Amino acid sequence: MTSMLERPATEQASATRRPLRTRADVVATRPVAAVTAAIWAAGVGLLVLGVVVALAWAVSSRGEDGITTPLRAASTLWLVAHHAPVVTGTATITLLPLLLLALPLLLLARAGRWAARITSTTTVPDVALIVLTGTATYVSVAFLVSQVAGIADASSPPVPVIVWSTVVALVGLGIGALQGSGLVTPLAARLPLLVRRGALAAAASGAALVALVGVVAVVAVALRWSTVTGLARGVAPGPWDMLGLFLLSLAYLPNLLVWTLAYVAGPGFAVGASVVVSPFSAGSGILPGAPLLGAIPPEAPAAAPLLMLLPVLAGLVGAAVLRRRGTLALRDEVVVDVGAAAAVGAATGVLCLLASGSLGSARLADLGPDALVTGLAVFGLVAAGALLWSLLAHALPTIWVREDAP
Structure with missing residues (x-):
């Protein structure tokens, strides 16, 4: 009887102690979601290209070079997928395959869509917060990759890597975040x-x-x-x-x-x-x-x-x-x-x-x-x-x- 009488008070006390999810808490989670999404997009892209390069290296005559060489080659290929030029000797390779560009764009769009949905983003300023935070994180990862990438005398300079990864991240995360927030249709309806x-x-x-x-x-x-x-x-x-x-x-x-x-x-x-x-x-x-x-x-x-x-x-x-x-x-x-x-x-x-x-x-x-x-x-x-x-x-x-x- 005593426990039955005390239960409502206990439940009321626990409900009182349970913190309400304020807007500040929601805003605080958006940078975390954006950073997570950007790291995921970069990691999956590196993994996919790493597997492809490792398999090609294994069946080629250069399989005895060790694991470091294919990893650095995969990192270079990942930078090339962002359209970053490759400098080899006295020549600069700027004619890069456009099909590879689809990989980071698709991954970033998926990551941006996830970040917007998980944080219940529904406004343009919140979308901008996710996109800018995720872009800064993604560019930082690209810069770190450029420091370890390279094969033979071929490498990608840091400045073009930063520029191209910024453009790709803004486009990919922007498209995904707008889709995840459901703002595409309302914004389009406002156009003349x-x-x-x-x-x-x-x-x-x-x-x-x-x-x-x-x-x-x-x-x-x-x-x-x-x-x-x-x-x-x-x-x-x-x-x-x-x-x-x-x-x-x-x-x-x-x-x-x-x-x-x-x-x-x-x-x-x-x-x-x-x-x-x-x-x-x-x-x-x-x-x-x-x-x-x-x-x-x-x-x-x-x-x-x-x-x-x-x-x-x-x-x-x-x-x-x-x-x-x-x-x-x-x-x-x-x-x-x-x-x-x-x-x-x-x-x-x-x-x-x-x-x-x-x-x-x-x-x-x-x-x-x-x-x-x-x-x-x-x-x-x-x-x-x-x-x-x-x-x-x-x-x-x-x-x-x-x-x-x-």
């Missing part, structure tokens, strides 16, 4: 109607352009398949060498697509100091012996300039998708078309910057498209296609408009 329509048209034009460029790249490799395979056998005579070459080519596949986009847009791309490959000029000069470059035709095909119609077609697709969302006044639709084309052109310029650089000296010193010229060319062609469709649609209002469109 024309901006939202422009983003839709830009996404549609960009997706169509990527698909069309992919088809062109596949056809180019297929038409020159014997040359590509011949160069591959010359570079990698053994089965393990061929596997390594295949993985390396796969890592550089996004670079190839960006180069193909520059070719389709008209400016083309440089392969060394004296060779420019475009629909109007032949790549008949002395080319490096990379297998994927075997897809370059020795002479510009007569119908190659017609490929410039593909960005125009992508602009048509973007304008058609825009019209599916409902009609706009002609002036507003022109503004949206030009804005969407500018976004696609700007994205193209950024990709050209990332997909260009140097692999050494002489013929490998200048590789890739000109970012400014290619971006402007894509902007002009996409805008031409979008404006053409919009003008036709306003002249013929029955073109592909849903009856229930808002």
